[in-house]
Amino acid sequence: MSHTTSREEELAAEIARLKQERPYLDNLFTSFGPMLLLRQRWGQNKREGETTITVDPLRYSSGMTVMQQCPDLLYDDRWHDAGLAVAGAIGYGFCELAGDMDYLTNRIRGGLDCCTLYRSAIELKPEELGRKARETGIQELSLAVFLRCLGRLMLSIKAQEIATELASLTWTKGYCPICGSFPHLAIIRDKGQRWLQCPQCSHEWSFPRMTCPYCEHEEPAGTSYLFVEGKKEEMAFTCERCERYLVTTDQSGNLRRTNADLIALSLAHFDMLVQDKGFQPMAECEWNTFATAD
Template sequence: MKDEIVKIEKLEDIIDREMERHPHSQPLLQAFRHVILARNRILEGLQLAESEPLVLDDIRFQGGVPVIAQYPLIREDDPWKDIVQAMIPAVQEGFPDLREDLDRLGNALQADDFDLYDYFRRNSEEQQDLLSIWAGTISIAAERIGFILNQASRIVLEKRAGDIAEQIEALHWEKGYCPICGSFPSLAVIGEKIGERRLHCSRCGHNWRFSRVICPYCEREAQQEMNFFYIEDKPQESAFTCEECQRYLITLNRVSDLNDRDLDVSALGLTHLDIILQEKHFVPMTVTDWNVF
């Protein structure tokens, strides 16, 4: 319990420092503060049913088939209802406009009107269709239901990713999408001393190494220097851009204080770069709850 309290207090400090660094992002950071803290509290205390041992086809994995396509990261017996119910108050605190809608959602879940696993087991297109049906049933915008369900899936996937990460560390992976859940990164970090690029997945929280001279999205290799967009007085904050696929990736450059950061919080603090790059007609490598305007 003491360790959990220390971790949450550290996360509070990280959010406060990010708000000091980026005053223009304070409203967004303050809104997501409640969501991120609640998500981490749930994650710290989450007990999932014991899973079967991880068995991967190494050849398929090295060929680009992620863990989620070979091993059940999403399970019917995961406590989906409990997690969503626990997240509702935090989302309501951060986003007061959603309060009445989420009360209706909570009541529907309490009455077992929806099978949440039916949503999580589907592909993204099927999920949108199901959200539309649910939205019509309880008169809530589909995007609002999807927002809180994204938080629930992040918790379960991050829990399993944490258990799996060490087991796959030694395996060969050369793709720009996440080796665990198959999603494209929401943020990249280039270390100060080693200079390697690590990609961060906002869907499961996993970080992995990736070449600095290849676009993670289209795998185009740079013929010369990679394209980076910088704010003049903040060289540590940048965005990688690819002229081939017109995608961009927010990037923390030459970072030495990675242990004192939460990469989701960092991404929230850098949304001004998202706005600038989208005005230049670039598209984020992955859509998050905060980077589409």
């Protein structure tokens, strides 16, 4: 258990260090820090070897994701505890949502089934979410944030549990092989290899460095890397064909593996700079849309 504690403590220390180093992002670290720590904690308790998947290698290599092939993969007996943990972390990070999260916590303890809530809500059109929120007794924003964080937590646990099974299979697409989301971050590691990071399930997969993950454009003309002055390891890949960008960090000389979500958060100011140039993110996250809007 000391191992678990130290990984979480390391992440907490890294968040505190970045808060000092980048005070202009203080709000983001305060709001999202508790969720990052929660995912770290739950990731350490993953059930090794218990989750198995039936994935057809041919369909997989042609771009059919794990979730498309195994749609019930997410649903197990951990939703109740996950719901309580997520409501707690959101209430801690976002004081304006704390009242709704307390209310939700009491409802979950009183028998509200988080798995049923999630399954019924993901089938709704965006305009129907307000009705669901009223039925649940909380604001629409609270329900949206709760469901998003809960879904991400459950996806990221499953992604870790099946990562070894996927390692021997071939994946060549720019979207996540597990959940189908486009990446929110790329990390350059050893030998200059680019690893794309999934904002939903935190899975990572390698992808050619000069090809656009979004539209698969692979000509050097039309794609480039933008840099911020004085920070040679922080950049954004841009593609003029689809007008998307991907924040990228060069960690090739770094032996320590920093939490990818924390890296993405710490580059949130870069998102705004590139968006000002007319590019859209490949994946929308809380911090490159919702959190930076005000």
